[in-house]
Structure formats: structure tokens, C-alpha cells
Amino acid sequence: MSPFNPTHVSHKQVEAYPIAAAEFQADGSGKVGVNHPEHGYLVVPVPAGFLRRPGAVTEGDMLVRYAPTAEEPHGYLSHSPRAVFEAGYAAIGGQAEPASGAKRLSMADIQSVIVSENYHRVPGSTFMVCFLTLRNGFIVTGESACADPDAYDRATGEKYARANAVEKICTLEGYLLRERLADEAAAARGQHDAVQVA
Known part of the structure; x- marks a missing residue:
């Protein structure tokens, strides 16, 4: 490959939550535990093919959900290493942090x-x-x-x-x-x- 020369920048809006735990089957399906800012710890089932490289998901990575489409009515699920995700996305309106004065459980x-x-x-x-x-x-x-x-x-x-x-x-x-x-x-x-x- 030639030296890296960016040709596109992302404009997508996604949901993303830190991964706390994950378990997968041979077909790449499984369960991913995430820390949700409002609902606490959630276990999210992921479909076959989600894990394409064994051992690719580690604690601290991000579970990413893309906007629903006709082909993916619930939104396509993917994962991204934390540093890669944070380099490409910023929180919308500071939603990653509680609103000023808000009282919620972390x-x-x-x-x-x-x-x-x-x-x-x-x-x-x-x-x-x-x-x-x-x-x-x-x-x-x-x-x-x-x-x-x-x-x-x-x-x-x-x-x-x-x-x-x-x-x-x-x-x-x-x-x-x-x-x-x-x-x-x-x-x-x-x-x-x-x-x-x-």
C-alpha cells in the first residue's frame, strides 16, 4: 500500500457503548455486555458474523449500532477499538455526560x-x-x-x-x-x- 492518504471523512450518527464483557459462538454470534449511561449494565445479543476475528473484542472496545435501514431494521451492530472510535466520533451534544445537575446511577x-x-x-x-x-x-x-x-x-x-x-x-x-x-x-x-x- 502507498502512504496513507485520507479520501473520506465519516458523517454517520451512531449509538456506541463501552464493552464490559463478551461471549461468542463458533459462528461469530453471541452476547456483549455494555455499560449504558441510563440503564446500567445491559447484555446485547449479536448476530452470526459479528465476530469475524477470534479474540478481536476486548473490554473497553465500543459496541456500535448504526441507524436502522430496510435491510437492518434494528440497526447494524459492529464493534470498534476504543481509540479508533474516539478518533472518528464525537458525542452528540455532550450526551456521553449526564446533564448538569442530573442524578443517575453509574x-x-x-x-x-x-x-x-x-x-x-x-x-x-x-x-x-x-x-x-x-x-x-x-x-x-x-x-x-x-x-x-x-x-x-x-x-x-x-x-x-x-x-x-x-x-x-x-x-x-x-x-x-x-x-x-x-x-x-x-x-x-x-x-x-x-x-x-x-
Whole structure:
């Protein structure tokens, strides 16, 4: 090849989220775990052919979803190394960051409440259970299973069982945050009313 001489610049708008975990089948299909800024940890199924080079997806890469088309009504899914993606795309209107004053949960918030983790594989099966103990003593469980016993890998089973447990923590922490915000709003209204009466 001759020296690099750019001829095109991207103008596409895409959705993109950091990849936290990934598991693939021989045909390149599988599941990709991403950190979503609003919904926390999500597991996204990807179609056959998504992974074209074994080992190509690593933690920190970006899962990229292109705009839906007639051929791809849900949007074409791809992945990009983080540095390559950041060199080619900028966040639209700062959407990568929470709005000023917005209160939402981050993955760091979720991870901060976990104090220990344990795993148990049901004997004679591919069924794995993850036990995450939270700082208040509550235990959240997550599960995973591999359909093909010959393809079972303990580390992968633990990873997806933990991801399943983390999803449940997101729901619990989301409820607690909403409760706090509702209490703060009620207190603010009460204080405002008191000032008006005075």
C-alpha cells in the first residue's frame, strides 16, 4: 500500500457503548455486555458474523449500532477499538455526560456497593450461580448456563452469572435513588409551602 492518504471523512450518527464483557459462538454470534449511561449494565445479543476475528473484542472496545435501514431494521451492530472510535466520533451534544445537575446511577456506583462475591456451579451441569454480597449485608444472586456442555468454560460462566447479578443490583439501586429523589422533592415542596404561608 502507498502512504496513507485520507479520501473520506465519516458523517454517520451512531449509538456506541463501552464493552464490559463478551461471549461468542463458533459462528461469530453471541452476547456483549455494555455499560449504558441510563440503564446500567445491559447484555446485547449479536448476530452470526459479528465476530469475524477470534479474540478481536476486548473490554473497553465500543459496541456500535448504526441507524436502522430496510435491510437492518434494528440497526447494524459492529464493534470498534476504543481509540479508533474516539478518533472518528464525537458525542452528540455532550450526551456521553449526564446533564448538569442530573442524578443517575453509574456503573461505578453499582460496583461500589459490592463487598464480596462467590460462585457455585451445580454439580454435573453448566449452571453457575454468583452470589454478590452488598455493603448492607443483602445478597444478590445471578445465574448463567451454557447450552453445550462441551463448550463450557468456568470463567465465562462466572462472568455472565455476575453480569446477571449486577443487572439486579441496578434495579434495586435505581429504586433507592428514585425513592431518595421523591423524598427530596416532597421535602422541598413542604419547605416552599411553609415559606409561602409565613
